[in-house]
Amino acid sequence: MTTLRRASIGLLLWKLIRYAPRLYWTDTLLWLCIAGLPVLPGLVIREFFNQLTQQSPSVFSAQGWIALFLAIGVAQIVAIILGRITKTQHRFTMNSLIQHNLLRKLLEHPGAESLTMARAETISPGEVMSFFREDASQIEDNVVGTNEVLGEGVFAIGALLLLLSVNATITLFVFLPLVLIAVILHRVSDRIKRYRRASRQATQQVTGMVGEMFTAVQAIQVAGAEKSVLAHFRQLCDQRRQSIVKDQLLTAILDSSFDNLISLGTGAILFFAAQSMRSSQTLSVGDFALFVYYLAYVTYFLGFLGGFVALSKQSEVSFERMQALVNAEAQTLVEPHPLYLPTLTGRKSQLPVPRQDETCDRLEALRAINLSYHYPNSKVGITNISLELQRGSFTVITGSIGSGKTTLLQVLLGLLPMQSGEILWNGQTISDPAQFFVPPRSAYTSQVPQLFSTSLRENILLGLQKDDTEVLAAIALAMFDRDLAMMPDGLDTQIGSRGMRLSGGQIQRVAAARMLIRQPELLVFDDLSSALDVETEQKLWSKLFQLSSPTWNPTILVVSHRRSVMERADRIILLHESRIELEGTFADLPSAYTKPL
Numbered sequence: 001m002t003t004l005r006r007a008s009i010g011l012l013l014w015k016l017i018r019y020a021p022r023l024y025w026t027d028t029l030l031w032l033c034i035a036g037l038p039v040l041p042g043l044v045i046r047e048f049f050n051q052l053t054q055q056s057p058s059v060f061s062a063q064g065w066i067a068l069f070l071a072i073g074v075a076q077i078v079a080i081i082l083g084r085i086t087k088t089q090h091r092f093t094m095n096s097l098i099q100h101n102l103l104r105k106l107l108e109h110p111g112a113e114s115l116t117m118a119r120a121e122t123i124s125p126g127e128v129m130s131f132f133r134e135d136a137s138q139i140e141d142n143v144v145g146t147n148e149v150l151g152e153g154v155f156a157i158g159a160l161l162l163l164l165s166v167n168a169t170i171t172l173f174v175f176l177p178l179v180l181i182a183v184i185l186h187r188v189s190d191r192i193k194r195y196r197r198a199s200r201q202a203t204q205q206v207t208g209m210v211g212e213m214f215t216a217v218q219a220i221q222v223a224g225a226e227k228s229v230l231a232h233f234r235q236l237c238d239q240r241r242q243s244i245v246k247d248q249l250l251t252a253i254l255d256s257s258f259d260n261l262i263s264l265g266t267g268a269i270l271f272f273a274a275q276s277m278r279s280s281q282t283l284s285v286g287d288f289a290l291f292v293y294y295l296a297y298v299t300y301f302l303g304f305l306g307g308f309v310a311l312s313k314q315s316e317v318s319f320e321r322m323q324a325l326v327n328a329e330a331q332t333l334v335e336p337h338p339l340y341l342p343t344l345t346g347r348k349s350q351l352p353v354p355r356q357d358e359t360c361d362r363l364e365a366l367r368a369i370n371l372s373y374h375y376p377n378s379k380v381g382i383t384n385i386s387l388e389l390q391r392g393s394f395t396v397i398t399g400s401i402g403s404g405k406t407t408l409l410q411v412l413l414g415l416l417p418m419q420s421g422e423i424l425w426n427g428q429t430i431s432d433p434a435q436f437f438v439p440p441r442s443a444y445t446s447q448v449p450q451l452f453s454t455s456l457r458e459n460i461l462l463g464l465q466k467d468d469t470e471v472l473a474a475i476a477l478a479m480f481d482r483d484l485a486m487m488p489d490g491l492d493t494q495i496g497s498r499g500m501r502l503s504g505g506q507i508q509r510v511a512a513a514r515m516l517i518r519q520p521e522l523l524v525f526d527d528l529s530s531a532l533d534v535e536t537e538q539k540l541w542s543k544l545f546q547l548s549s550p551t552w553n554p555t556i557l558v559v560s561h562r563r564s565v566m567e568r569a570d571r572i573i574l575l576h577e578s579r580i581e582l583e584g585t586f587a588d589l590p591s592a593y594t595k596p597l
């Protein structure tokens with residue numbers, strides 16, 4: 001396991017800011033206007049009152065003052081509308097970048113390995129949803145909050161300086177709430193993080209359970225377990241409610257403490273200011289009005305700053321959680337990558353067409369030497385497996401249930417990370433099998449293949465640019481043509497969520513068509529016995545062998561228990577308890593494995 005460093009939240013936010021600098025600074029500029037324009041009425045009010053009390057010369061008529069106020073108001077409205085547009089675009093961009101990077105890192109994870117938090121507790125796909133939703137939007141709030149702090153801050157400091165020039169002693173009181181806010185934040189920052197972590201964890205469990213319930217509706221019904229499943233769900237929801245109430249309550253207490261501190265401070269300052277006005281006459285009526293107006297402005301900023309610091313603490317939790325999920329430094333979550341989002345002017349960037357490697361190194365020989373993989377906290381998996389596949393050969397892996405057949409295929413293809421051993425393609429060591437064993441080098445049909453809720457055609461092509469004639473040829477090769485003939489919508493047939501409208505065998509055959517249309521050098525099938533009866537499977541292999549030509553002469557590796565398949569094999573590898581027990585041909589197999597199926 002990699003030891004992950006804790007990155008500074010400031011640095012991570014800065015990297016996000018630098019991803020879309022023009023958008024960020026335009027938004028900041030507009031936010032400066034939104035925050036800064038309210039400063040002007042303060043100055044206008046001072047002049048107005050001073051003019052009214054004849055403490056300064058008359059500048060405008062009554063209509064002039066009204067027009068000035070209106071103009072400032074209209075400018076504010078325009079700035080707010082433009083600011084909302086840029087802010088929405090910026091928010092969306094930040095959220096998308098985080099989600100994109102999170103998904104990218106998750107896809108780098110070995111496909112067949114369970115997701116874990118910091119490699120300890122296993123985490124379900126449903127639970128992962130909460131990272132994409134809550135954690136990503138938490139960070140989005142934080143990054144866009146920086147320019148609000150900046151906008152408000154610049155003018156709050158300006159206003160503070162102006163107040164200092166009017167009356168330094170009274171203005172210094174403004175700092176008092178700030179000091180208190182800093183003390184409170186320092187005291188409770190651990191608690192803020194703890195509560196946030198607990199509420200995120202609870203949300204993760206609820207989304208995980210929702211995901212599992214949806215995928216296992218039938219299993220729950222068949223077992224008559226609706227009541228107990230719902231009771232468990234209710235318990236998780238209760239835990240979530242409790243932890244979120246704590247989290248939100250703490251945030252609300254902090255916010256209202258900041259506001260009240262500030263209001264109390266403001267009251268005291270105004271009291272002293274009024275006293276000083278009465279006794280020493282050092283403050284004019286206009287100055288007092290300016291004080292009243294700007295004080296609210298400065299103190300609002302102090303409260304806002306306190307909230308922003310608390311928000312940053314909560315974002316730290318989100319980054320820590322994501323870092324643990326992807327088992328990579330938090331920096332990788334803020335890396336710049338193209339997002340292809342429409343711009344502010346509505347310009348859409350073209351999504352790149354998926355790369356289609358039409359050619360690759362022709363497979364002459366594939367060797368695996370001493371491959372080992374054992375599942376976390378267990379002794380099962382595969383131990384010291386070596387094998388060699390020659391071009392155009394047909395190799396069958398067989399063995400008792402749980403002997404490691406699927407694990408061997410998955411380690412070979414990089415879907416599980418090998419813990420020791422070496423894989424060589426034409427004598428060259430493959431350093432990253434997961435990246436290497438993809439079409440057109442190899443393709444794989446697992447025991448339970450994944451289909452998508454779209455048309456049959458799209459499930460087979462998955463972005464590949466091939467016409468219907470080629471799709472139909474692959475379908476015929478995968479022995480799915482008779483099934484297709486029964487479907488009124490043909491290739492446009494919608495197969496439902498993850499292929500719900502197809503039988504298990506049909507799903508496997510569609511997945512086989514998906515791999516065959518790519519004409520890979522290496523074809524890997526994990527047990528087609530549920531997809532095809534003996535006779536149809538025979539036809540599939542015969543067709544595949546007849547296909548062998550100078551342009552496509554696939555090497556085939558399959559897991560099978562079928563005698564008819566083993567009889568065809570050039571080589572059979574018999575596994576027992578994670579190890580190779582025997583390697584040879586059908587004639588070498590013990591009689592227990594040669595019974596007809």
Ligand SMILES: Nc1ncnc2c1ncn2[C@@H]1O[C@H](COP(=O)(O)OP(=O)(O)OP(=O)(O)O)[C@@H](O)[C@H]1O
Nearest residue numbers: 375376378380381400401402403404405406407408
């Ligand atoms: N994700 C996992 N975590 C822990 N153990 C696992 C996991 N997947 C499989 N195993 C265990 O590893 C061993 C080998 O599993 P594998 O699926 O490779 O066997 P198999 O020979 O393909 O079995 P079958 O014939 O039932 O498909 C089994 O004991 C199985 O229980």
